[in-house]
Amino acid sequence: MALFSRLRPKNKGADAAAVSPQVREAKASRTGPLIALSSAGRPVWTPRDYAALAREGFSRNAVVYRSVRMIAEAAGSVSWLLHDGAREFDAHPLLDLLTRPNPRQSGNAFLEEVIGALMIAGNAYVEAVGLDGDVRELHALRPDRMKVVPGTDGWPSAYEYTVAGRTVRFDQVGSTPPILHLSLHNPTNDHYGFPPIEAAQVAIDIHNAAGSWAKALLDNSARPSGALVYQAREGGNLTEEQFERLKKELEEGFAGAGNAGKPLLLEGGLDWKQMGLSPQDMDFIEAKNLAAREIALAFGVPPMLLGIPGDNTYANYREASRAFWRQTVLPLVRRTASSLSAWLAPTFGERLKLSADLDAIEALSGEREALWRRVSAADFLTDDEKREALGYGARKAD
Known part of the structure; x- marks a missing residue:
């Protein structure tokens, strides 16, 4: 209503209520x-x-x-x-x-x-x-x-x-x-x-998952993955019922980050053979640091300020x-x-x-000091011009 009151014509005549088409027109985007x-x-x-x-x-x-x-x-x-x-x-x-x-x-x-x-x-x-x-x-x-x-x-x-x-x-x-x-x-x-947190969500998921996996490994004595080999003397293979039961027990009791590293109780004829990469080989720590650097990148925070190793972008803190x-x-x-x-x-x-x-701002004090030195060394400027260049007004007359 405030907009319409400002557009109302000043004259009080019979045609005052009729606002001209030019007045009615208002600036607006055609895409709105x-x-x-x-x-x-x-x-x-x-x-x-x-x-x-x-x-x-x-x-x-x-x-x-x-x-x-x-x-x-x-x-x-x-x-x-x-x-x-x-x-x-x-x-x-x-x-x-x-x-x-x-x-x-x-x-x-x-x-x-x-x-x-x-x-x-x-x-x-x-x-x-x-x-x-x-x-x-x-x-x-x-x-x-x-x-x-x-x-x-x-x-x-x-x-x-x-x-x-x-x-x-x-x-x-x-x-x-x-x-x-x-x-x-x-x-x-x-x-x-x-x-920024949404742009970094993949790196956040990796960072969180690596932490959860490492925690689960520590909780379960950090046992690596491997394979079960059936070495029975007769037959050489598990029956269909034995295979399905073993598969179900492995999926329910030993799969996933929450079950990482749990000890496996082997029955007769089964032998454990380590295979795949260990957590050390996969280098979870470096993977976490890489994800952490990507998160810091999304937010615009230098990794050095967050204590994340492996970043040499800046000479010092x-x-x-x-x-x-x-x-x-x-x-x-x-x-x-x-x-x-x-x-x-x-x-x-x-x-x-x-x-x-x-x-x-203390972090910009170095820039400020360098500017002061450059302006102070400019002999072609008067004192008042130097003050103006640094953001200060001219000296007040006594």
């Missing part, structure tokens, strides 16, 4: 109605099982857990800068809101939760709680409970949040819609993002940490800051822009 044909007005569930991804990845896999925690904690530790054009704010209601978004969370914890949801679900949802037209609180919502409701233009017109059979609907109206939806690029879905911030953390922080700025700025009536304070 195509997207809306099969789903307009109906909630669209996320196409993946969030609980399974969280359980098998985040809960059961140490590499995934640590990768998500590292990215979320690093992003949550960022200090914000707020600008309106060239003007920088030392204090502002938006900065206060991000410092304490709600009574139960600090700004760091809030951003950690948002980034963590992006890593596991590919989607993150933030609710704005307003009072008298002002946004007073921000809350991160669980992505597995949220459904997108597409409108007639194909894009989300509302969101539905369901808990224990009860649903709350958030209509996306007003200058600041109640829900901010952050998502990672998904080439196969119009509404939901694609998480400092270089790996710098690459982690530059290639993984800061792009996430920038896109989150851009989305928050565009979403919340209308509430404050200003053209506000959030950005990360790079000078406060």
Whole structure:
């Protein structure tokens, strides 16, 4: 309704109610109605099982857990800068809101939760709680409970949040819609993002299976596989009944990771012959490390920072940490800051822009020192120009 009120003509004459065709026209994508044909007005569930991804990845896999925690904690530790054009704010209601978004969370914890949801679900949802037209609180919502409701233009017109059979609907109206939806690029879905944890699911399965197999071998004395050879003096072969019974006992009692290495009780005429590769020959440890490196690759975390051996991409830990911030953390922080700025700025009536304070990031201190040295050595620049190049304003006159 707010859109229509802005489009209403100013004159009060008899023709005031008749809005001209030019005014009625609105900019819109021509592809939107195509997207809306099969789903307009109906909630669209996320196409993946969030609980399974969280359980098998985040809960059961140490590499995934640590990768998500590292990215979320690093992003949550960022200090914000707020600008309106060239003007920088030392204090502002938006900065206060991000410092304490709600009574139960600090700004760091809030951003950690948002980034963590992006890593596991590919989607993150933030609710704005307003009072008298002002946004007073921000809350991160669980992505597995949220459904997108597409409108007639194909894009989300509302969101539905369901808990224990009860649903709350958030209509996306007003200058600041109640829900901010952050998502990672998904080439196969119009509404939901694609998480790194799903891209790494094969490596996660290998890593988890290798761990389960090694655990089962240790529990069962690490006996290797082999073959049963029948060496009876007469006949030379098992009867059909004996063969089927032995086959059934082997499948039920000795097959699978849970039965790996169990001792086998042999009857008369049966002999055990070892065959195949032992766990040492198969090198489960290296297989696990390879899977771990693939998981780290999907999340953008240098394996060196996770303690995974065999990775010599970076010369030292400092270089790996710098690459982690530059290639993984800061792009996430920038896109989150851009989305928050565009979403919340209308509430404050200003053209506000959030950005990360790079000078406060310890991992980038080497870059900062090198920049200072280069600028300081530039004799063709005045002191004020050097300050401007480093992001500081000119000296104030006394």
